[in-house]
Amino acid sequence: MSEMITADLVDLDLSADTKEAAARALAERMVAKGRVTDLDGFLADVAAREAQMPTGLDGGIGIPHCRSEHVTEPTLAFGRSAAGIDFGAADGPADLIFLIAAPAGADDAHLTILSSLARQLMNAEFTDALRSVGDAAAAAALIRGDAAEGGSEDTVASAEAASSAAATVTDEASEDAGKGSAAAEEASEGPGNAAEERPFRIVAVTSCPTGIAHTYMAAESLENAGREAGVEVVVETQGSAGFTRLDPAVIAAADGVIFAHDVAVREKDRFAGKPTVDTGVKAAINRPAELITEVREKAARGEVTAAARPGSTPVERSGEPGEGYGTKLRKWLMSGVSYMVPFVAAGGLLIALGFAIGGYQINEAKPVTEHFDWGQVDSWGALLFQIGGAAFGFLVPVLAGYIAYGMADRPGLVPGFVGGAISVTIGAGFLGGLVAGLIAGGVVLGIQRINIPPVLRGIMPVVVIPLVSSAVVGFLMFVVIGKPISEAQKGLTDWLNSLSGANAILLGVLLGLMMCFDLGGPVNKVAYTFATAGISVAAPSDSAMKIMAAVMAAGMVPPLGMALATTVRKKLFTTAERENGKAAWVLGASFISEGAIPFAAADPLRVIPASMAGGAVTGALTMAFGSTLRAPHGGIWVTFLIGKPFLYLLAIAVGTAITAGLVIVLKGMRKTASGAAAPDADGSAAAAAQGKQPVAA
Secondary structure, X not given: OOOOOOHHHEEOOOOOOOHHHHHHHHHHHHHHOOOEOOHHHHHHHHHHHHHHOOOEXXXXXXXXXXXXXXXXXXXXXXXXXXXXXXXXXXXOOEEEEEEEEEEOOOOHHHHHHHHHHHHHOOOHHHHHHHHHOOOHHHHHHHHHOOOOOOOOHHHHHHHHXXXXXXXXXHHHHHXXXXXXXXXXXXXXXXXXXXXXXXXXXXXXXXXOOOOOOHHHHHHHHHHHHHHHHOOEEXXXXXXXXXOOOOOHHHHHHOOEEEEEEOOOOOOHHHHOOOOEEEEOHHHHHHOHHHHHHHHHHHHHHOOOOHHHOOOOOHHHHHOOOOOOHHHHHHHHHHHHHHHHHHHHHHHHHHHHHXXXXXXXXXXXXXXXXXXXXXXXXHHHHHHXXXXXXHHHOOHHHHHHHHHHHHHHOHHHHHHHHHHHHHHHHOOOHHHHHHHHHHHHHHHHHHHHOOOOOHHHHHHHHHHHHHHHHHHHHHHHHHHXXXXXXXXXXXXXXXXXXXOOOHHHHHHHHHHHHHHHHOOOOHHHHHHHHHHHHHOOOOOOOHHHHHHHXXXXXXXXXXXXXXXXXXXXXXXXXOHHHHHHHHHHHHHHHOOOHHHHHHHHHHOHHHHHHHHHHHHHHHHHHHHHXXXXXXXXXXXXXHHHHEEOHHHHHHHHHHHHHHHHHHHHHHHHHHHHHHOOOOOOOOOOHHHHHHOOOOOOO
16 A cells, blocks of 8 residues: 555544544644545534444544545544544444545545555454554554564564465455355266265355445455354455456355445346345454354254345345335335436426427327428427327326336236226326236236146246236226226326315425425425326326426425525535535526435434425415416426516525524524534634534534
8 A cells, every 4th residue: 555554644542432532633634635625524424424334343444534625635543542532333433534535536556555454444453553562663564564664673573474464354355256266167077976065156246335444354354254263255355446246156156145335236037046145344343253153053944035036126136124004115116206207307398399390289189191391380399298298298107107116027018017007098197007006016027936736837937927926907997997097197186276275375384394394305306296197197287287397396495495594604515515515506597306315314403494494385385376387307498488487586584584594593402402512714723722523514
């Protein structure tokens, strides 16, 4: 690690008593070396990573780390604490603290070097040498793996011994990989004495949120424990630098699988059908021998992973073990909505442009296949309108098809699309699409659980499942449940058309609250989908266009409110948040509610209520003003398509001001109550004087 750590980045007498103070002390050394450009912004990123999962490890090690846009080059800082600092490890405080800073766009070579440090930390000789090293230069040399320069002969000898031991890590891992490949070849040759005498084989996948430290430490820990137990362990590290897939032959020859991860394992289905232990990454670091024993016991009992079941679906593969039915149902529905939204945006904007170019009677124009004049504006308006209408025609089938896909994978697509198309035909609309998708997925899952003779299995996914499931879904939609759903859809439409006065305003308040509750999450999507369903017809009602206007206006408020707050009261926000505020102006104006997520994630108890208050007022005002909107997206860029545009923009401005004002008041109250001094214009001076971070949103 030639330039990643130098003597200037080492503090052998770290006096900090908290993990925040320790990170600040080490980060200040990085700032002094020009490796970090914004102290508070970088510390905010470190704190955000720490909030995901404590970075303390058993054995007295703390390894705070993050990727940050405020880091100019990959850097390590090391501190040694005599009293110890609590980093959340089960066995107590840490005396060896490593602060790892990686640029947001760090390349693979740099991340590989950083990962080698993580592996070294699993080596007792290395950590013992760090505890006894006498000067900063020798410590830096030890961490880099160089021969120590300066210091006592004993220190140099310890450093060289630890470096030599650490250098064997990668070689040993490579040897293990070779053994794994050899095992696969041996297994493919068929049974024999060699196969009978071979050791137990495990393949493992490790991954952590940042993919810099814990991923590789877990891999090293599992490999070391495997050598001690006489077990062959080959690990696939899915880190920030990407990952190299294990040879399929190695996976096929394995007797068991260990997943040690805090983020979803990529391509998890490769390991289906084997005894599997699924746990967090820190478990592999702290108790690898127990995991190896557990997977061996599962293999002895003949247990295999649930992923081997034919019912394994995209939702199950991306979810966590033990998820309840309610969570899965929400994910199934969101799967359909997420695939539908691009059709909504494209089709809706094309229809809106058609109205803008050709006038509001363009929906009565002849089909462009019968009449199209290249030099006539109305013809171009009709063309855009009819293309948009074609895109809108897919909304309900896509919604139903991908709900079924989320439930039953690819076999669910055909009956899901068929059920959605029938829903459109019989007038069941959006509600019918939801029901059709759930029925299609359920029917396919039921068929997949039937014990099919081997001779028929080859034609099941291509012929039998699509045929039977489509017939069942079609029968139910046409004959049994389609008409009641159609009547319910008609009743809902009539109710919306009848809304006026106080009822319409109350609906605007509700939609505004929903749009701002989770900023692009499930509740937000329910309100948005409800609104877009109303305008997804050739001639949407006036009430439907008012609802669409209220939903889009309210969704613009949270990012715009946070942008205004960071402009008016900069001292209440960190430098990173003020930079996010600049981007939030554009995101909010473009109707991207997610622009407020960085603020809500850091301070949800203040940001979310303030956003909901502003959104509710905006939704109510928009409905009261009677503004309408034919486009499902676009923000202020489609103002020319809005009915009563000036009142519409006024409603957004009022909501933005309310959100910004409440955020400022709430943050100011917290600051006053805590008695903390405010950071200066750079967000750092006063906090630095007290050895604390500035107040963060």
